[in-house]
Amino acid sequence: MIEDIGNLFHGFSVVLQPYNIMLMVLGITLGVIIGVLPGLGGANGIAILLPLTFSMSPTSAIIMLSCIYWGALFGGAITSVLFNIPGEPWSVATTFDGYPMAQQGKAGEALTAAFTSSFVGALFAVIMITLLAPLVASFALEFGPPEIFSVYFLAFCSFVGLSKEPPFKTIAAMMIGFALGAVGLDQMTGQLRLTFGFPHLLSGFDFLIAVIGLFGIGEILLTMEEGLNFRGNSAKINPRVVWQTWKELPRYWATSLRSCLIGCWMGISPAGATPASFMSYGIAKRVAKNGKNFGKGEIEGVVAPETAAHAAGTAALLPMLSLGVPGSPTAAVLLGGLLIWGLQPGPLLFVEQKDFVWGLIASMYLGNVVGLIIVLTCVPLFAAILRVPFSIIGPIILVMCAIGAYTVHNNTFDVVMMLVFGVAGYLLKKTNYPLAPMVLAIVLGDKAEEAFRQSLLASQGSLGVFFSTKLVSTIMVLGLIALFWPMIQEGWSRIRRPATA
Amino acid sequence: MSESSHSSGGAGPSHRSVEIGVALFMTLLAAVGIAGSLKVGIGWGAEGPKAGFFPFYISVIVLISCAVNLVQAVREFTGREVFASWGQLRQVFSVVIPTTVYVFAVPSLGMYMSSGLLIAVFMKWIGRYSWLIVAAIAIGVPIITYVMFERWFLVPLPKGPLEDWLGL
Numbered sequence: 001m002i003e004d005i006g007n008l009f010h011g012f013s014v015v016l017q018p019y020n021i022m023l024m025v026l027g028i029t030l031g032v033i034i035g036v037l038p039g040l041g042g043a044n045g046i047a048i049l050l051p052l053t054f055s056m057s058p059t060s061a062i063i064m065l066s067c068i069y070w071g072a073l074f075g076g077a078i079t080s081v082l083f084n085i086p087g088e089p090w091s092v093a094t095t096f097d098g099y100p101m102a103q104q105g106k107a108g109e110a111l112t113a114a115f116t117s118s119f120v121g122a123l124f125a126v127i128m129i130t131l132l133a134p135l136v137a138s139f140a141l142e143f144g145p146p147e148i149f150s151v152y153f154l155a156f157c158s159f160v161g162l163s164k165e166p167p168f169k170t171i172a173a174m175m176i177g178f179a180l181g182a183v184g185l186d187q188m189t190g191q192l193r194l195t196f197g198f199p200h201l202l203s204g205f206d207f208l209i210a211v212i213g214l215f216g217i218g219e220i221l222l223t224m225e226e227g228l229n230f231r232g233n234s235a236k237i238n239p240r241v242v243w244q245t246w247k248e249l250p251r252y253w254a255t256s257l258r259s260c261l262i263g264c265w266m267g268i269s270p271a272g273a274t275p276a277s278f279m280s281y282g283i284a285k286r287v288a289k290n291g292k293n294f295g296k297g298e299i300e301g302v303v304a305p306e307t308a309a310h311a312a313g314t315a316a317l318l319p320m321l322s323l324g325v326p327g328s329p330t331a332a333v334l335l336g337g338l339l340i341w342g343l344q345p346g347p348l349l350f351v352e353q354k355d356f357v358w359g360l361i362a363s364m365y366l367g368n369v370v371g372l373i374i375v376l377t378c379v380p381l382f383a384a385i386l387r388v389p390f391s392i393i394g395p396i397i398l399v400m401c402a403i404g405a406y407t408v409h410n411n412t413f414d415v416v417m418m419l420v421f422g423v424a425g426y427l428l429k430k431t432n433y434p435l436a437p438m439v440l441a442i443v444l445g446d447k448a449e450e451a452f453r454q455s456l457l458a459s460q461g462s463l464g465v466f467f468s469t470k471l472v473s474t475i476m477v478l479g480l481i482a483l484f485w486p487m488i489q490e491g492w493s494r495i496r497r498p499a500t501a
Numbered sequence: 502m503s504e505s506s507h508s509s510g511g512a513g514p515s516h517r518s519v520e521i522g523v524a525l526f527m528t529l530l531a532a533v534g535i536a537g538s539l540k541v542g543i544g545w546g547a548e549g550p551k552a553g554f555f556p557f558y559i560s561v562i563v564l565i566s567c568a569v570n571l572v573q574a575v576r577e578f579t580g581r582e583v584f585a586s587w588g589q590l591r592q593v594f595s596v597v598i599p600t601t602v603y604v605f606a607v608p609s610l611g612m613y614m615s616s617g618l619l620i621a622v623f624m625k626w627i628g629r630y631s632w633l634i635v636a637a638i639a640i641g642v643p644i645i646t647y648v649m650f651e652r653w654f655l656v657p658l659p660k661g662p663l664e665d666w667l668g669l
Contacts, residue, residue, distance in 0.1 A: 052654045166573065172527055172566040178559045179534045186541075186552035193552045194537035217600070224596050225589040391628030396642055398600055398623075399616040402607065403646065407656055412608040419604050423597060430584065431516075431523050449555040457549035 004134050011358030014059060015366055023064040024363065028371045031071015036079055036382050038223045038390070040397055042072035042313075042330040043439070044216040047208045048404030050337050058341040059359040065337060066317075066360060067367045069330050070122065073273075073313050074375045075382065077114035077306060082107060082383050090273035090309040093281040097294060097301030104297050108241035111379055116249060117256065117303045119372045121311035124260040125267065126364040129318045133350070133361070137322040140347040145458065146465050149451035150475035152444060153466075154482065155325050158269045159437040161485030169433045177438035180205045181445025188453055200413050207442040208408045210421050211333055214435050216401040217422025220394060222429060237379050245299075252303050255284050259304050263311025267327055268319055269482075273312035280308030314364065321357060322347060325444065329436045332443045511586030517578035524574060528567040534560030595627060611661025613643040 014020065034045035046065050053061035076091035081098035094114060101110035143151070160170045183194045184204025195201040249256075259280040266276035284304035285294040294301045316327030317334070324346035326332040338345045349357050375382070385393075405418035425435060459465035467473040481488065538553030538560060545551065585593070599622050606615040621639035624630045647669075650656045660669065 051656060055655065166570075168566040168569040168573070172524075172563055172570060175559050175563040175566065176527060176530060179530065179556055179563065182534075182556040182559065189546070189548055189552045191541055191552040193541045194534065194556060196533075196537060221593050221596060224592045225585055227592075389628060391624055391630075392638060394596070394627075395620040395623035396638075398596070398603070399619060399642065399646070402604065402616070403612060403650070403658060406607070406612065406658065407650075410657075412659060415604045415607055419597075419600055422600075426593070427519065427523055431520050433523070452555065453550045461545060461550075 004130070007354055007358040008130060008362060010355070011360075011362030012366070014355060014359040015063060015362045020060055020063050020359075020363075023060055024067050024367055024370055025374070027064040027067025028071040028074075028367065028374050031068035031073075031371075032075040032078070032375060032378075032382050033071075033385060034068060035072035035075020036385050037393060037397060038085070038219060040400075041215055041219070042069050043328075043333050044212045044214075044219075044401070044404075045072060046330060046333045046337075047211040047408075048216070048400055050208065050333065050340070051404065051407035053337070054340065058338070058343055058353075059356050061337065061341060062334070062356065062360050063363040063367075065334060066363060067371070069313070069334070070364075070367045070371045071374075072330075073122070073310050074115060074118055074371050076309075077111065077118060078375070078379060078382055079386060081110045081114060081302075083386060085386075090277045090313065091305075092274070093277040093305035094302060094309075096281065096305075097296070097298050100295070100297035101299070101302065106297065108237045109245045109299060110297075110302055111237060112242045112245040112376065113249060113299050113302045114306045115372055115375050116246065117259075117306040118310035119368055120256055121260055121263050121307035121309070122314045122364070122368045125264050125311040125314035125318075126361065126368070128264055128315065129321070129364070130361055133318055133322045133357075136318070137347040137350040140323050141351070143347070145451045145454035146468065146472045147475065149448060149455055150466060150472050150479065151323055151325055152448040152451065154475050154479040155269075155319070155444075156437065156441070156448075157479040157483035159434070159440075161482040162269065162275065163434050163437070164275065165432050165434045167486065169431075170437055173428065173433040173435070174437040174441045177441025178445045178448070180210070181207070181442040182449065187446055187450060203409075205417070205442060206408055206414065207439055208333065208336055209405050209414050209417050210442055211329065211439055212401050212405050213418040213421025214425035214428075214439065215329070216397070216404075217419060218425025218429055218435075220397060221422065221426040223390065224394070237376060242376060248299065249303070252300050255288065255300055255304050256307050258283065258287075259307035260311045263308035263313075264315040266308070267312030267315025269327070273309045273316070273328065276312035277305035277309040281305040317360075317364075320345065321349060321360070324447070326440065329439045332440050336443060511583070511588055513583040513586040513590060515578070515580045516582040516584045517574055517580045519584040520574035520578060521571060524567050524570045527563060527570075531560045531563035531567060534563065596623075599623060599626075607659055609661060611664055612658040613647060614661050614663045616646070617643045 015024070030049070031045070034040045034042070046068050049068065050065065053064060056064070076086060077094055077098070079085045080091040080094040081102050084095050084099040086092040086095055098110045098114060101107065156174060159174060160167050163170050181204070183201055184192070185202070186193050192202065262280045262283070263273070263276045266279065267273065281301065281304050284300060285291045288294070288300050290298060313328065313330070316331040318327070320326040320331040320335050324335070326335045335345050343349065343353055343356065401418060402415050405414045406412060408414060428435060455465045466476050534556055538557035541553040542551035543553040543557040599619055603615055603619045617639045620642055621635050624635045624638065650658055
């Protein structure tokens with residue numbers, strides 16, 4: 001524990017180098033822009049900019065990229081409040097009360113509340129990461145292949161049980177992801193598979209291309225379909241409004257704390273920020289004194305989802321850092337970055353790459369402080385970006401996506417694949433297939449398969465190996481509970497209803 | 502959550518047919534996966550499970566879930582819900598078509614020239630801006646990109662005849 005605090009201070013000293021501070025400010029600014037623009041979100045924005053960091057040191061690179069992530073989380077709130085357009089899926093719940101507030105001329109209050117709650121949520125999650133991540137990592141160091149597979153199993157099962165999409169659509173999307181991840185060289189036998197003689201498929205499908213296509217191009221197509229008129233409220237934030245809102249906010253400490261806890265919990269399980277924000281909003285609405293005013297411009301209705309979303313988005317990095325299992329698509333992209341910079345994600349990071357890990361954690365603290373300052377001072381500037389017509393911004397985003405896709409492997413075929421993924425993303429989104437599990441499956445497919453096959457190899461093909469020790473069976477059972485959660489819930493309420501009636 | 506809710510007004514392809522189409526396409530992918538796995542072997546080899554073992558069972562799960570999704574699609578939708586109106590789809594295709602031409606033009610024309618053309622076509626065709634603004638942005642963006650990528654971050658992008666002619 002004491003050692004961790006020492007490590008953290010060392011991390012701060014790394015982050016406070018002028019070069020890294022500059023990257024931090026750059027990252028936050030880019031992140032907010034990415035969060036504000038339609039078609040660019042945390043995941044694909046980072047995927048596009050990832051190749052630019054190939055020449056940086058891993059620590060500087062992760063500082064910049066994680067700051068883009070924080071910026072994107074902040075940016076989502078701006079469009080939700082001012083334009084009633086959620087820049088990111090997790091800020092949908094912020095529009096419910098944020099936009100009515102803006103219409104009543106209280107945009108400044110709504111934005112201040114949103115940014116401050118985001119900051120509080122993130123801070124809570126970072127403190128949790130600081131305390132828990134080293135523990136989880138040292139625990140996970142003992143994991144053998146069956147345990148590692150069981151963690152993947154749990155992660156993917158929670159997607160099926162907790163996401164709002166139909167379970168079989170989630171399973172189908174996820175398994176397609178695994179299948180795409182399996183294409184190319186088999187890591188264990190060195191054999192080529194599923195390539196059908198196409199030379200382009202030898203290296204398999206890169207998930208970064210999938211992310212840029214599915215989230216970037218797919219989102220642009222959705223934006224085009226929905227029409228292009230953005231009409232927004234003007235943003236005026238002055239120190240007086242900020243100060244008054246800050247004085248009012250401590251009143252909602254209970255909502256805030258509850259949202260932090262919901263966010264952290266949902267963020268660690270890969271269900272992610274979006275359900276966390278809805279859940280937190282829903283509970284706040286039920287519990288709050290003036291809950292029936294929710295939806296008409298209640299400041300508490302902005303606090304609840306924003307705190308939870310930002311806490312979840314930050315907490316998603318805990319399993320990524322300590323277990324190598326990302327909790328969200330954006331965390332998955334960051335994990336992909338680690339692999340490219342030559343770092344092995346997982347518990348060993350805490351032993352072998354102390355500078356990197358603690359630099360990242362320190363940058364989470366500072367990044368969110370810097371982020372809060374930047375968004376509070378520059379809101380009108382960022383809002384102006386959304387007033388640029390989409391027929392100008394649209395093709396520029398397309399070009400950025402194409403450049404991002406090309407630079408991953410310096411391969412023009414990847415640009416074609418990006419478009420294919422983009423059209424697929426549009427259709428899947430419209431038909432209610434979730435994209436996040438698909439992306440995570442492409443990233444983790446190889447590792448999950450390796451753990452699975454190694455376990456079977458050790459047990460001579462018996463599936464009993466996944467229930468052989470207490471630890472591994474516990475995780476597997478948790479996974480099964482997550483998988484069948486909707487059924488369990490329904491069964492439970494059916495048992496209880498006759499009893500109470 | 503019904504995704505067809507925002508496709509208000511206007512005729513278009515039915516949501517059910519698109520839903521069925523997506524499920525059938527996934528079924529096709531699963532079949533391809535099963536065939537490919539069988540080719541490399543799905544049994545037990547010298548080093549444990551063979552290369553096709555994992556993808557085979559993955560594809561089987563895809564196949565099963567597609568069957569469920571197909572049944573759901575037929576049951577849940579009457580065929581009257583509209584996936585998106587033709588007008589909306591025209592908007593979507595006004596992005597897809599130029600972008601398709603663009604991605605195939607990149608290898609021969611280079612990233613910069615094709616990007617400039619894409620922006621110009623988009624702005625002129627959809628935005629109907631004056632030639633002056635179109636030219637400013639369509640030429641400006643590639644130049645900024647060039648400076649940022651080739652000079653600042655030292656990441657080379659594909660080049661075409663224009664760059665050869667300019668001697669870059």
